[in-house]
Amino acid sequence: MNSRDRVWLFDLDDTLHNASHRAFAELNASMTAYIETHLGLPTDEAVALRHRYWTRYGATLTGLQRHHSVKAAHFLHETHRLPGLEAHLHGHAHDLAALRRLPGRKFLMTNAPLAYAERVLAAIGLLGVFDGMVCIEDMSCFGQSRPKPDARMFRMVLARLKLRPERCILVEDTLIHQKTARGLGLSTVWMQRWLRRAGAARLHRRPVYVSRRVRSLGALLRSPQF
Known part of the structure; x- marks a missing residue:
């Protein structure tokens, strides 16, 4: 070729x-907070659910769509605000x-x-x-x-x-x-x-x-x- x-x-x-340096930690926390708020779960259960859907589907969003009727646009907007993100990217x-x-x-x-x-x-x-x-x-x-x-x-x-x-x-x-x-x-x-x-x-x-x-x-x- x-x-x-x-x-x-x-x-x-x-x-x-290098997303592992900081971005992933902030994203995980944001997604956990979203699940706590919108599904009414305590923190430990929200963390477990986020991880389970990510492992099974490749993205937490997919599991939330399939099993909880979460709207993709709302989830993505709310979880990816990440104020100050750019300051940690080089x-x-x-x-x-x-x-x-x-x-x-x-x-x-x-x-x-x-x-x-x-x-x-x-x-x-x-x-x-x-x-x-x-x-x-x-x-x-x-x-x-x-x-x-x-x-x-x-x-x-x-x-x-x-x-x-x-x-x-x-x-x-x-x-x-x-x-x-x-x-x-x-x-x-x-x-x-x-x-x-x-x-x-x-x-x-x-x-x-x-x-x-x-x-x-x-x-x-x-x-x-x-």
């Missing part, structure tokens, strides 16, 4: 920025340079809402780099949220963007998302830049569905033909 024909699908949190000039030099089309593909994605990209200096953005608002079937790793959503998005799976490369920190993508014919890159605390042994093992492991966006420029 000619490098110009590649299509890159980039995750956002813990792939393009970009790097070499990331911007690497993405600009990377041949092929580039799309953001995130389980986060559009407003949050735009705020993060602006704060880290990557807004305007991508040819398009696929956010959680775009990941629905029959009125239900279908975020990564839902295979039907991947097929739907690829069809909508007129992309051939064999030309696409998913760059992600989350393995289960890569497993689904590889099963559909995409190549996969495991971004480990902010995963070092997970343990050296785990990070050195490359699952068969992972095409390559990297720890920087610059490393993608040295990628062999997929």
Whole structure:
């Protein structure tokens, strides 16, 4: 495949920025507070429910929609306000340079809402780099949220963007998302830049569905033909 024909699908949190540093903790607290308020649960039960839905569906929102008739727009607006978020986000000039030099089309593909994605990209200096953005608002079937790793959503998005799976490369920190993508014919890159605390042994093992492991966006420029 000619490098110009590649299509890159980039995750956002813990792939393009260090969400584990602070953003994830604030999001988890915000979602827990939402569940407490709107479902009337005590904190410990709200935490357990949030985690259970995230583990089962890939996003807490999906479980809340399916089992509690929560409206997606209301949930996303209320939980992603995160005042002061930008003060804790930092970009790097070499990331911007690497993405600009990377041949092929580039799309953001995130389980986060559009407003949050735009705020993060602006704060880290990557807004305007991508040819398009696929956010959680775009990941629905029959009125239900279908975020990564839902295979039907991947097929739907690829069809909508007129992309051939064999030309696409998913760059992600989350393995289960890569497993689904590889099963559909995409190549996969495991971004480990902010995963070092997970343990050296785990990070050195490359699952068969992972095409390559990297720890920087610059490393993608040295990628062999997929």
